[in-house]
Amino acid sequence: MRKPQRLNKIYWIYGGMMGLLMVLLEVIHYRTIIRDLRIEIYGAIIGVVFLVGGILLGANMYKKRTFQSFDPNKLGLSKREIEVLDLMAQGYSNQEIADKLFVSLNTAKTHISNIYSKLNVKRRTQAIQKAREMALIHPPKE
Numbered sequence: 685m686r687k688p689q690r691l692n693k694i695y696w697i698y699g700g701m702m703g704l705l706m707v708l709l710e711v712i713h714y715r716t717i718i719r720d721l722r723i724e725i726y727g728a729i730i731g732v733v734f735l736v737g738g739i740l741l742g743a744n745m746y747k748k749r750t751f752q753s754f755d756p757n758k759l760g761l762s763k764r765e766i767e768v769l770d771l772m773a774q775g776y777s778n779q780e781i782a783d784k785l786f787v788s789l790n791t792a793k794t795h796i797s798n799i800y801s802k803l804n805v806k807r808r809t810q811a812i813q814k815a816r817e818m819a820l821i822h823p824p825k826e
Contacts, residue, residue: 705733759802761820768795770821773812 712729761769764785771781782792796808805811815821 701737705730761799761802765795765799765802766820768792769799769811769815772796772799772808773815773821 709726709729712726767785768781771784776784778792778796779789781796782789785792799811800806803811803814805814812821816823
């Protein structure tokens with residue numbers, strides 16, 4: 685989640701850009717009185733400015749969200765715990781996870797309990813959601 689200071693900076697930048705756009709449109713308006721341009725040109729200019737701004741902003745947000753990876757070692761998650769987390773995300777029950785990994789049910793439950801404490805969550809769905817946000821596991825394939 686972004687810090688409030690970061691959001692304030694983004695708001696100021698966006699507000700400044702909008703102010704400059706308004707000044708630019710007023711200058712164009714003044715010149716169009718002289719040249720008698722049509723109102724469609726205003727619409728085209730505004731559309732292009734917002735289209736380019738939206739594409740740049742969207743690409744920047746997509747890049748930050750998609751390609752930002754999290755180091756599981758910072759949380760202290762082992763490779764086995766990441767495997768268990770991935771199987772949890774695929775919808776396997778505790779017994780099915782134990783069978784797939786060739787461990788006892790109690791061992792699987794211990795791994796799951798360790799995952800919950802390391803991710804600071806209380807439920808399976810919270811663990812899966814947090815792991816996806818941190819890019820520890822991949823989103824479901826459609």
